[in-house]
Amino acid sequence: MGGLVVPLEHVLLLAGLLFICGLTGLMIRRNVIFILMSLEVMLNAAALAFVAAGAYWGEPDGQIIFLLILAVAAAEVSVGLGLVLQIQRRFKTLDLDQASRMGG
Amino acid sequence: MMTPTELYALAPFIWLSVGVIVLMLQIAFSRSLNGACWVTNLTLLVALYSMVGHDPAGIQVTPLMRIDALGLMFCAVIICGSVVTSLLARDYLKQRPAENEEFFLLLLLATLGACVLVCATHVASLLLGLELLGVALYGLIAYPEKGERSLEAAIKYLVLSGAASATLLFGFALLYAATGTMDFAILADKLDTIQVNSNPIIVLTAAAFILSGLAFKLSVAPFHMWTPDVYEGAPAPITGFLATVSKGAVFVVLLRWFIDGQLYEFRGIILGLSAVAIASMLVGNLLALRQDNIKRILAYSSIAQFGYLLVVLIACGTLTESIPLAREAASYYLLAYIITTLGATGLLTLLSSESARERDHIGDIVGLFWRRPLLSLGFTVAMLSLAGIPLTAGFIGKFYIFKIGADAELWALMSAVIVGSGLGIFYYLRLVFNMTKNPRQVHALPQQTSLEGRSVLLLLTLLILALGVYPQPLMDYLSAIL
């Protein structure tokens, strides 16, 4: 297998749809775990777009950015899940609205 | 492979990384707050010293980073900001005994991230710098053990900053798909051909994604919602770091991308930025009026300040000749803003260092003027600088904004700056007024903070005044190197 088998815009479309699913999830969910999952979906969508663009130009750069995004996702999730543990311990809930202590 | 010249250019980054490893080893062997603080400061100073004598013309080290005058100058500013933060944080952490040494480790990592960011000329380095800064900050914001507000602030910051990063990345992916490059400097040529050949709509969409991602990090309206909560919840030294180092570094990379990539040639982007700038000035200043928490006031004020600063970018769109002046103006304004905000949040850190509680409510500074005249005078100077009163650095910054706005004839933006500044006076002076009120009861303060904390604040105050009274040397320097 080699090269782009479908038009680039179709892949970007898929990436865009996944990204927006993630964004929607981020906005409507209140449970921290789900919010973190939505974040993962968004990052993954961006990574997909990079890989597709890289394949289109026939360059490895897209995949390299994908690798970096993997590292970013891992780092974010590790701290994020650490916070989740602490929030559950402190507030006895994972609901962000219930855990809220500040005005805005 | 790297040439020795390139390695030499990377010296500050290498020293910072070495410092991180040394500090980690030190923590592994024996924990000591003072020790960690001094290792940190030593690292920062060595990194600062290693920048001396670099070629201001700049050197491109791999496609990823460009070590030039702009980058070096802001690296130096960031490192100085970290020195201030770490010195102030030591007293603050002493009041809160726990495993505090990692604070400095994260601080060094965040500093490294910010330094990478200001030298980034490529999507990869931008991404990594941004995330290194961000991930270290999540830990720093959530640092206090008992802080519930800090936990909430950290998770909010993590979620929104992560979403912003993803948005930014998606935009860059679209831009890469459209142009085939991730290098800012090559981007300009590619964009030129695209504009001629086909419709620029995909570029505009990509730019919209990228700019909204960066706008989140800069917290300009309408992407500002996280700022007040995060500022309020973060421990005081980190509020200062967040407001200055983090935001400043993001703005520098925005400046680089925007000017190197010649994105100012797109009318749509300029219009969008103008709307964002005006909204930030008004929203930031209006919402600040109703706050009673000083950190929240500073948060809203920083929203407005970055609204003013965006004028510099917008001016590039209408008047291409003003680009060198735009760089100079942005640099001066940012410097003034960073010094001033470090001074203002520094006072809060110092006050919070005297008790185990965050002292950031407006009632906490009532009568401070009569108990601590020198510190309060410093805070007053910082407020006047934020308000843009002459003889302070902030005024020269605002002068630059007016100058560049008048050059490019941006009258609507200028009126918004004037209205915003007028509103701003209200809450800046409210803080000053509260300090001069006679307190009902005089709090006996348990203990004095250390000498270095106070002298750092004094130094910052003197800098604000010096940059306001005699700005010529810095102006000359900036216009020469940029």
Add this chain to the structure above:
Amino acid sequence: MELANLIVIFLFGGLLAWLAEMMMENSARWVSLLTIALCSAYLWRLVGHIPAELFHINPVANQAGTWLMHHQMNWIPRFGVSFELAMDGLSLLLIVLTLFLGVVAVVSSWAEVDHHRGFFQANLLWTLAGVIGVFLALDLFLFFLFWEVMLVPMYLLIAIWGHEGKAHAAMKFFIFTQVSGLLMLLAIIVLVVLSAETLGRYSFSYFDLLQNDLSGGVATMVMLGFFVAFTVKLPGVPFHTWLPDAHTQAPTAGSVLLAGILLKTGAYGLLRFTVPLFPEAALQFAPIAMGLGAAGVVYGAVLAFGQSDFKRLVAYSSVSHMGFVLLGIFAWNHLAIQGAVMQMVAHGLSTAALFMIAGALQQRLHTRDLGAMGGLWHNMPRMGALALFFIVASLGLPGMGNFVAEFLILVGLFQSMPWMAVVAALGLITGAIYSLRLMQEAFQGKPDAHRTLPDFGPLEMTVMIAMVIGLLWLGLYPQPVLDLAQPVINSLTAEVQL
């Protein structure tokens, strides 16, 4: 650098006063007096060194001749900003007024200010430094700097030592002047940018900018930027609303400084910058400006009549009197400008004295309400007599400075716009009514027998008498003052014809 020393003396004096109070109780006010004395002596020496013919020359053709001293030094060459100070007869006159009212302010704070005296005196002296800077600066950047910086100590004076509504009043004062100041800054920058096209370089210098005659719509916009800033400070209708609050809530010394000197910086700005820099635009705008002036005269007087608060009444009367100044400046003929200058000095003295009396009353009665007064002449004959004198002075009785001033303005105005003079004269009549009402309600009527109030002491009497002498001198023998301002006015009217 000699001129800069006038400002430096005050800056250091302020610092010293603050420190002195920390060392020794009640020493700050003496430091203040000494600072003002030192500065006066220094000014005396400076003026003594100026060749006498410079004062008497009639330099219609020779513009440089009206400047008694001039000093320029590079400051921010990047944008053509220099540290440029210069003094002519007009500035000298206003600086002398400033120094004199500085003493009045210190004396009026003598017993009134009972906490943080050192910082009070420091702010007082720093305000004076800013005002003197405004009167001397000829670089527009520098001028703006002094214009804004003098607000800060003034703000603190009102905010820390003011009366019950001080926070609100101080804030209003600051925001009004700051926002209009920013408009002026934008106008200055636009002016500099535009004139850089003909000049070939940036320059904020007054003399360079004078060369450049702007015209058309741009000139009007830029001129309005200046006009609004100065009219806010003057204050002219409709930008006057900060003034009654600020004057009423300020401590006595603050009111004295505000009414006596700070308002004059607005008039000075109009005279020195607005009209000469934009003659064409000013000519077109003159009817509107004069209309605002006349409106101010009448409106201020009518509102003053309705007040029951002593200080507020005097504050509104200031709006009325400063309306005359606006009229005089925009009538722009020799007589009218002379009248405006005279009015600046005379109003400075008479209003400062009235505020001092109001402050003394508040200190003794703990109220400013006219309804709670009455028959005070009986309790305090010296104060009553002085109040009568200053009230009739301010309503413009012949023989006092205010009469000369308003007469000159009306005569000058009559030459250019007769019906405007008629409106302004109406204001004079209303002025007489509210002034006499003030006298009647506060000092006449049935005395309260239980009240024993201390009359003015020797210190207060000294400055009061000095002000009496000053006003009489202005009224009976105004020639020296007119002579001092004459060359400046000559050259202004010769350069610029409206």
Add this chain to the structure above:
Amino acid sequence: MIPFLFYMAAAIALVSTVLALTRSNAAHALIYLIISLLAVAVVFFLLGAPFAAALEIVIYAGAIMVLFVFVIMMLNLGEEGDQRERGWLEPGVWIVPAILAAALMIETVAVISMTEGMTSGEMVSAKAVGIKLFGPYVLAVEIASMLLLAGLVGAYHVGRRLSERRRGGIS
């Protein structure tokens, strides 16, 4: 055949993502998310990026999702939390964000389909990626190591229980 595989994988990725984000039980959601990631890995493979596909499975679906599994297991989220989450999934709560998202989606679809005729490119092997990664991108590798360190330190500090010293002080 190959285009068909792509659209198939794309459909699976989309559907399972939507399902993942609308579940009320976190463990169920996680399974759907893993399916979605696997589908994306297939897409990578079809795009000529086998290396990325492998990493997507090993690191994303493997390592990162396992972190989630750990946390969900550790917290042992009860029925009560599920109930509350279900409450959030009532239409009244999500309708406005959903409309916003739909608008954004239409816009994105429109924009992307307006650009036309982008089919070219060739397979990029793991070797090519490796050579470039340790060539021009070597700095990125170094900085990424620092990034992971920051994640590690942050997670350690944030996730730990109250410090020993403090607990010692209390007991």
